[in-house]
Each structure stands twice: as structure tokens, then as C-alpha cells.
Amino acid sequence: MLSKFGRKIINQNQDNLLNSFLIGLEVERQRTDAQGQISSYPYPQNIGNQQDNPWITNDFMETMTEVVTPVATTIDDALSYLEKLSNVLRSGLHSHEYLWPLSMPPELPRDRRQVEIAHANAEKRHYFFTWLKSHELQEATPCGMHINLGLTPQLTNGLTIAEKNQLYIILAQGFLRYRFMLTYFFGASPLAERNYFLNNQGPQRLVRSIRQSAYGFGTKFTGNFADIEHYQERILAGICDGKLLAEHDFHSPVRLRKQGSIKDIVVKGTSYLELRMLDLNPWASVGINSDELKLICLMAAYFLVEKPAPYNLQQFTDMNEQVALESPYEHCQYQTEILTFLTELRKFAGTIQANQSIYDLLDRLAIMVCHPSLTINGQLARHVNNGSLISFAVCQAKKFQSRAALATNVYDGFASGYVPAADELAQYLSAK
Template identity: 40%
Template sequence: MFSEIGQLVFDNEAVAKTSDFTMGLEIEMQRVDETGQLSQEPYPSAAGDEKTNPWITNDFLETMSEVVTPPAAHALDAMHYLYSINTALRTALSPGELLWPLSMPPRLPKDKSQIPLAKMGPKKEAYLKEWLKRHGFSEGTPCGAHVNLSIDPHVFNLVADNMSDRFSSHIDLQNYLYAKIAQGFLRYRWVITYLFGASPIAEANYFEKGEGPSSPIRSIRQSSHGFGNKFTGDYTSIQRYVDRIEKGVKEGKLISDYEFHGAVRFKGNTNLRELPKTGVSYLELRMLDLDPSSSVGIRTNTLRFFRLLASYFIMSPGLHPEEVNRVIARADEMNEEVSEEHPNDVSKYQASARAFLNSLEMYANKIQLGPEYQEELDDLLDRVENPLTTPSAKLITHLKNGSLTDYALRRATRYQESALQSIRPFKGFENQAHLSADELKHELFKGSWEPDQDKKQE
């Protein structure tokens, strides 16, 4: 079951460190009015300056709010941050404004030219305008949940001390392990789409007449109908990842390296070219639709599952370098097929999904993870066996005249009312241009809760 590195970690009783990832979250949601139209209200001033506040910002549209958490040492810590910052955003909204809980946008106007792009400064605004010319308005509007993961330094130190003959430097090891985890997530992205896909339909005016799926599917956002550039990355190594993106920019297929929106992105240096030399410091995982059953768009159990996956990918044998592109290309095809299946149908790849989750269960048992992981795996196996329990299948039971607007507004109103009842919502963004992670922690919680924040993401 274990790779050479996995066996080393297991023999040194350090397995717990392979699931002890630092986590950060980025959650996008559209601001809407009480009728389910994109909001006409200005950016909420009490949320701070959208150009400088690192914790609440905008993406693509002026109505597309993004909540960003500081890195936290545990899934529950990350969720504490997320709930608190999400509440701060909600209490900053204008009267009558709501946060749309679905990945696919609300009904769009026929004339999309009147909807303002995010006001993020001249350079970013020029980029957005160029992006709009290339892709069209609708393609930039889906929202999602991004999970950032960084490996516990103890893992790097243990491997470096015992396998110095295999890796030329600490950064070489770092890049190797992050590439290995990325390959694992891309290889099994289709499983994530099946289990967590939650964008079965698009509202009016998203697609042009005659375009788009003719019936509900598991995930529009995770399919070829969804967000962004279809440029494929090379995840064989960090150097090849960078070379591929730079070639795309040179050939005009990408506006800039920022436009690469693969399902996984390597992060660690704002200058992409330097990344192989300075080393990856965390992964950005971009394969989750918003979960409308949660006011913040993601659940703690989902984060635990992602941690389990990343640990499994560290500990298990990886792909041979010459196999990486072929295997990921095949996985992309499988993801497209799964994303376009009807939500109520048993997946074409049910047996493969079952086998993968059973393998995860054996791994969790072998390393003696807690009961919360076993419970989550049991729930996810139920989704594999019964597609009616998947998020998209549950969503389509709320369809009314081909729309989820009524359902989304009920949820959005409930979440907003709950946030407005918060005993002590945070009001500190309006007067402070930039709060550090430590300042934010102090201001948000005032000693009522203390996250274990001993590791940093850049």
C-alpha cells in the first residue's frame, strides 16, 4: 500500500503529520437582490477596500465577493475563520442584499454589458477586459470553493534526513511531493465531481439559445460548459508545469500566467518562472462547487476528506513521470463524462469510484484515523451506491419551471437572517486597509477561540 516515502513515514510513526496540512479557503459568492438578480448596490464599504483587503475581495464581477481565510492548522480552525469572515461580509451588505448560495449565477440580464467588472486597479481591470473579449461574460460568473493545502514541515525534514541520496535539495523534495499530491487530485478529480458536484442547471441567459445541456447534469461548472480557459497544464514536474504555462502565454493562448485556471495550481512565488527554484509552498485545489447546504459554501467533512486524499497521495505509490500526462488526460475525459451524467443516474464509473473509496477506507484504518473520517467515508460510499443522495440530485428536487431561484433565495434569506443575529459581528474592515493574519485573529475572536496557527502559507 505504501510507497518508499510512505513506508518511511509509517515506520517512523509520523503518519499523523501527513494529514496535518495547513489549510486556507477561498469562497466566491455573488451578491444578489431579493428577487434573485445580480445586485445593483455598490461594493459594501464596511467590507473594506476591495483592492487592499486580503480577506474580503472581488473576482471578475463587482458583485462576485470572495472570502479568503488565513492558513490554519486544522480543518475546524479554517471553518471558524470562514464563518466569521463570511458573517462580516453579510453584515456589510446593503439592506435587501443576499449572497447567492449556488455555483452557477442567478438569472443574468440579456444585456450583460451593463454589469460592472471588479474594480481592482488598472492592471487587473485591463486583464479582465481582455479576458472578457476572449471568453464572454457568462463564462466568468460561476463561483466555487478553493482549498489551499500545505504539507507539514516535519514530513519534509523526515524524508530529507533519510533519503538525501534521492533528492538533491530540500526544494527538490518539496516540489516532488507537491507534484505527487497534485497528480493524485487530478487523477481522481472525477470522483470529487461525482461526490460534490452541485451545479446541475444554469439559470436564464447563461447560455445562448440552443447551447448548453438539454437536461440537468451533475456539474456544469466542472464540465467543459463551466468556468475559464480550457488550456491544459503539464503536472509531470514543477519545471514542466511552468514551461507549459509560459509557452501558452508566448503563443497567445493565455493572456498571462495568471489566466491558467487548472483544477490544481502550484503556489509559492508570484514570479512563476522562479517557482521551481524557490519551491512550491502550497497547492490551490479548484475542483469544488459551492455546497448550498452550508451558509459558507463548504462543509467541515469535505475538508477532512480532502486532507485524507492528500495524505493518501503522499503515502501511496505515485505515477511514473512518462505516464503522468496520459493518465491525467484520461482522467479529464472521465471527469467530463461524470460531470455530464444526469444527477439521478448511476455513474458509468460507479465500480471504479467504489474501489477507490474502499482503498481510502483501508488506508484510513491502517493509519488509525479517527471515527469522523470513517463516518465521512461511509456517507460518501452511500453517495456512490445511491446517486439520489448526491448534492446535484438533491438540488434538482427543488427545480421549479426549470429554475432553482426560489430554492436559492430561501436558502440565501435564511443564511442572511442567521448572520444578522450574530452576537458580535466583526466591524473592523471598514477602517483598516490591511489586517495581518494575527491581527485578524485577535479582532475576530477577542480570545473566545484560539486557532492553532503555527504554519504559514505565502
Template identity: 35%
Template structure:
């Protein structure tokens, strides 16, 4: 049964627009050498300046590259951008370098000094150094992942505001309401995303600063509270004001160095900083819970994007949690996510709940006649629920040799690198005197071979 908004969108034949997001992708990958160690090479000079190039930049480490796509009008366009920019980065690497295909980093130096940290602006570097001090080491900042930025289609926003103006005075009111619902939905069901796409079962040598790590492979080190990006505190997703207040409170309690650090698994984006959200409202939503998919050279697959899109559409169309129950439900969801992330990849203690949620998604897809591509992705996810050994993390466990994934990661990274280097139109460097706009980048990378 749809919500009032869901029924409106269904009656006005706007359901397809609920999954037709404007999308941007951000993919972090370490540069490594062919022995499986963190690369010592500098940022590739043909890419331009590491701190002003908006499409390929450094993240926490000098050797941690981040590919950022321009906002694209369709998810497929975003994937094409990602593919081409990823290839551009690969073509700029030094001989013998590869992009590490795993979320957990390659073999780190035994002595992880601040020299490894990106030499970005003085303000950013000071923040990162202080972050390492607060966390007594840098290990929790080392895992890489895939971030998805979603912007709801304007047709949906305008339709809801025009038809429900008694509840939503402005289009921004609609945006704030829908993005808050999406945030609640994704945090509530983060555990199933961790189960289906978790891919960080072990860490390599010298990763841990003060801990030996788990005694066995687990589903997602990156998503656990103890070893990775799990919650040091719970962000409040009930309103913009409470969202902002909960992050500032964490800074006061010294759980965070500064407010920009504490986005949680879902980040609401608006102005330049957190407090700008009060004036600008939420303009788009950033999902931050996906491990890299090592079976894709770009770190994420089209079916993963489709699954996220159908989840988002479902959250828009169906009744939300009651406001009074949100915090309790999301607290429990955080506990379940940590449990799922900490399981051995071949085990799954929440199979019944996962089946139930996927059945609801399948019913939703059938009701709106979303198309065969969504049936296919749900069938694939159902197989993973019934057979944990098919999940990405379980598949990685099969590749472990002597407690390490280095052999697999190097072989995979070299294969992807070789594929990029045989392109008939290889990347020959950005203009280092001028960073391209989105349209200039599009023309340069695609050279009229791809139409958006």
C-alpha cells in the first residue's frame, strides 16, 4: 500500500521519475605497486594539480586517489563518466603502478607516519593530522569505498508541491521531506546493503595500529563499528535541525574533530558547510556505505546502482516510519548492521528479514512494472540471500592465500590496468593550466563517441 505521496505519483504516472535520479559517483582507490605495497610514487603529474582538479584528486593519503564524476542526468551517464575518468587515471599512473581493487588498503609501511597523509591545503592537512591523533592512529581512515550522490528528479518535486501545497509551501519543503525519508530508509536498511555488497573480509600487513583484528574473515571490516566506519555516535535523521545539532554535539564531546567529519552512512548536502543546510535546505543525498566491488574495474557495478535506485524509489512511494519511532528504529538498525558486517561471510543470521524486505521490493517492482532489468537485479540479490557463499565477501574469502589477498588483488589490478592501456584513444593529460568544466570534460573524454 502506497503512502499519500506514492498514490499521487502513481495516479499522475510519475512513478518512473522516482528512480530517475540525477547522479554523481565518487570512487576511492589506492595506488599500489605490483608487489602489493602502497605506492610511493607522487600524484601523477599529467592529471594536473591534485588539489584543484575536481575529477581526480587525493583523499586521505597521497596514494589514495578519488575519482569524482560530474553530476549526470542519468545513472548510465554517471557510470560512463566514471569509466572514462577511471581510465584517464590509469593511463596517468607510473610504470608498475596499479589501482588497488579492494576497499582494505594494500600492504602499508610498518611505520605509518604523517608523511603518508595528503599534502592538501594547510587547513585540510591540519584537520587530518588532528584526526589521526584523536583516533590514536590512521587505520580507520584507510579503507576505500564508493559514494553515490542522488538528486531527486525535479518533476517529482514540482508535482508533489503543486498537488499538496497545503502540506508543502515550497518545493524546498518537498525536497527536505523526501531526502529525510530517503536518509531514514537507507540507514534503516543499511544492513542489507552491507550483506549484499560487503567486500572487505581481511586486512593486509601493517594495517592495524593497536589491534590484531578479528580471528577470522568477516563480511565487511570497513562497515564495522570496531574496525571501520561504524558509528562512534548516532546521527539524528528526524529533521535538518536535529541532524545538524547531533553532529555539533559530537564535536563538543570530542567524538569528532570537526563537523565536516561526521556525516554518518548518509550525508545531506546543500551549501558549503553543515550549517548552510538551514538556509539552503537539502539539495542532494550522499550514500557512503558501499565497499569497492573488486569484480568491477571502476569499483561498482550497474546492478548495484539499480538496486540502490529501486530502494530509493520504494522509500519515496511507501509509508515512512512514524516520527516518534525513527531514532529507536535507526539505533536498532545500526546494531544489526554491525552484527551483519562482523559475521563470517558464509553465515547470515538475518536471512528471514532479508527475504521479507526483498519480497516487498519485488512486489513494488511488479506493481509499478519497473521493467526486466529490475527483476533481474532482484533475482540476483535473492540468490545472494539464499546462498551467502555467492556474496562478494564470501567470494573473496576463496581467494585468500596465507592470510592475504595480495595475490588476487595484484592480479586483478594488473588485468584492469592492461585493459585501460590498450585504449585506442589513451589519455594524454589534462591541461594543467586550466581545469575543465563538466561540459569541457565531457567533450574531451568522450570526443562525441557518447551521447548523454
């Protein structure tokens, strides 16, 4: 059943607008050596200053790199930007240094004091060390893919700020509802390497995704996505109560983002939705492939036009937790729900006249539901050797590094310390 917004779009023959979103990608990856150990080499010197280059920097650990793309208007451009910026990063690595392709980190030192915290600016380092006072260090070390999804001006033309905010709330609810499905298809963290869990704290068998389970990233603060006002109030209350150090300490799998303070989001509007629920794809050199992005965009379009289902965040969280901790070899306990939703997406694809690649994708996903071994994690589990993925990860890392070495016309503007604006960088990356 169509929502009010959906009826408007379909009745005005504007459904083509649902095929396009503003897309930004952020990928975190660890720097490692040729043996798959955390790198001891210093931060690369010819990719810009880690404190003021917004496109290539690092996160919690000094060896945890982060690449951020400018906003793209197509999936192909978004992936191209990410690949070219990743090539810049790879070109700056030491000759015996690589990017770890897995979400879970390589072996951590048992003595956590040996982990070097990122040489970020004073404010960021203060946050890191304050955060460590109430969390275990390893909780901040998993890496992943963040997808920033924005509504195009053409799609929101004529809408009030309140109406735009409501569309972003609908998107957030939809992705939280079907997070379990994304974990089933794209979960890729079946185990943790040695010294991640101390004293057998973690799962004692392979699972679909440690990172997307309760064993994953640190701050366990639940948001409220009932509407934009409750979303804002919940985060501000968390900061006031000391449960959150700042608004960016809200590490939900879905976040509503805007420029400036969360205090302004109701009156000034949401800028984009941040999805933080994807593990790194170890078979993709940039950590994600077009199938994942195509599904995300199709789901977003569907959520916008279909009447929202009842919102129950605790139920959604419980469903994802159950799927995340399933064995990679098991059929998902929500197999029927996934197949039903894929059928709905297929019908919707016809409504918006999606191209054949979408139907092919939905066919592949339906097969994966019946054959867990074909999911990313099902394939990854076959490479586990003596309870470890180090050999596989090193092989993949070296292969991706070799490919990057063949890239031509790698952007070298960061080496001079110049930091281009988003439009300028996007133009350069598009031209190459």
C-alpha cells in the first residue's frame, strides 16, 4: 500500500526520481604488514596531513585508515571515487604495508598499552581517551563501510523541512527493520583473531557477523526513531545524563546527520542518512560492491513510497542479533520474511521501471536465502584455517595492493598539503 508521498510521486509520473540518491561512502581499514600484523610503519607522508585532510585520514587507532568520498549522484560514480581515493592511500603505503580487507582487526597485542591511538587533533584525541575510560579498547577497532544516503532536491521539491525530516525518519525505520536481512547477505565477520576477546568473552563458534552483533562496536546507547523530535530529545538526554560524551558518540547502525548541532535538526532539517550496518566485503578492493549499493538504494526507494510498517526498535534489534549470531552454514531463521520482502521489492522494481540488473540482483539474493554458503560470510567461512582468517586476509590484501599499483594518473594533490573542496575533488576524480 502506497504512502501519501508515494501516491504523489506515482500519480505525478515522477517515479523515475526514485532511481537516484545522493551517495557518499566512508570506509575504514587497518594498515598491516606482510604477515598480517598491525603495521609499525608511520602514517604515510604523501597523502596529506591526517588532521586536516577530510578525504583520507585515520580513526581511533593510528593504523586505522579512513577514506571519505565526495557526494556522488550515481552508484558507479560513488564506487569510482572510492576506488581512486583508495588507490591514493595504497600508493602512499610502505612497500611492505597493506590494507586489511576484513572488518575484524588483525591480532591485537594482549597489552593494550601497545596500541597507538590516532594522532588526531586535540579535541578528537581527548574524546578517544575519555571514551577508553568506560570501554574496552578492542570495541573501537572493528572497521566497516558507512553509506551516506541523501534525498535529491528534485525528489523533495516543494516539501517543508518537517516533511523532509519525516522522510528520513521513514528511511531510518525501514533500514532498522530490515537490518537483519543485510546482516544475513553481507555479514562478513565470523570470528575474531587472537587477543580480541580476552578470557573467552566472545562467541565460541563461527557466526555471521561479530561486528553487527552486541559484541560489536562500543557505545550501547539506543536511539529513538519514532519521529524527528524524539530522535533529537533522546540524543540530547543521553549527553545531559553522561551516557553519551557528545552527539557523535551515538554509534547507532543508522544515524540522521546534518551540518552543525543536533539541536538544530528539527528546525533546519536532516541533511542525509548514515548507514553503519555493513561489514567490509573482503572480495571487493574498496570494501563494497555494486550489488550492495543497488540493494540499499532500491530498499530506500521502496521505504519512501510504501506505507510504513509498525515501528518496534527492540524487535528489530533482537531480530538482527539473532541473525548476526547464527552459524554461517545455517539457514536464516527469518528465511520466509526475507523471501517475502524480496518479492515485494521485485513488484516495486516493476513500478519504478528498474533495469534488468536489479531483477538479476534480486534473483541472486533469493538463491542466497536458500543456500547460505553463497552469502559473503558463507564463502568466507570456507577460508578459516585453525580458527583464523589471517592467511586469507593477507592474500587478498596483497592482491588488491598489486592491482592498485597498476593504476594510472593517481591523484597526488594531497602530497603538497593542498586540500580540495568537495566539488573540486569530485570534478577531478570524475575527469580521470
